[in-house]
Amino acid sequence: MIDLGVPKKGTNCWKIVEFPKWLMGTKTSQNLTFIFTRKDKIMSKSLITDKEYRRFEDIIFKVWRTYEFGENEFTQAETEHINKVFEQLNAEHPRECKIIVRHHLKRVYYTTMAREQEVSEGYIRKLAKNGAYYFLQLYDKK
Numbered sequence: 001m002i003d004l005g006v007p008k009k010g011t012n013c014w015k016i017v018e019f020p021k022w023l024m025g026t027k028t029s030q031n032l033t034f035i036f037t038r039k040d041k042i043m044s045k046s047l048i049t050d051k052e053y054r055r056f057e058d059i060i061f062k063v064w065r066t067y068e069f070g071e072n073e074f075t076q077a078e079t080e081h082i083n084k085v086f087e088q089l090n091a092e093h094p095r096e097c098k099i100i101v102r103h104h105l106k107r108v109y110y111t112t113m114a115r116e117q118e119v120s121e122g123y124i125r126k127l128a129k130n131g132a133y134y135f136l137q138l139y140d141k142k
Helices: 027-036 050-069 076-092 094-105 110-117 121-139
Strands: none
Touching: 050 076, 050 094, 050 121, 076 094, 076 121, 094 110, 094 121, 110 121
């Protein structure tokens, strides 16, 4: 039997104390370690506020309508600027950029991406929000 010990003070997560010998070195033990071990660095808050994220969603919605239906609401200069922003975002933060593109433009669920990458859905959401923060930083640098 796996001893889950007691939760760390101030957290809701359990920490594994010991594995049975027959479970050591298997894929199951790695998955259990991931599930029950909390990493504070991964679970930190996102960098963007709700108001800023709403502004990002408004911009990305217009981009999606252009991508999906060809309804371009941008001037030529705005279109070029958004393309440069996405290029720079992909160069500096490729993982966040790919999550934004797949979720907002190609309509792939966060859950699907989390399963593909074998991480939690909350982690994917945090990466997406951080990507939105980086996008707005680059977008506002006109």
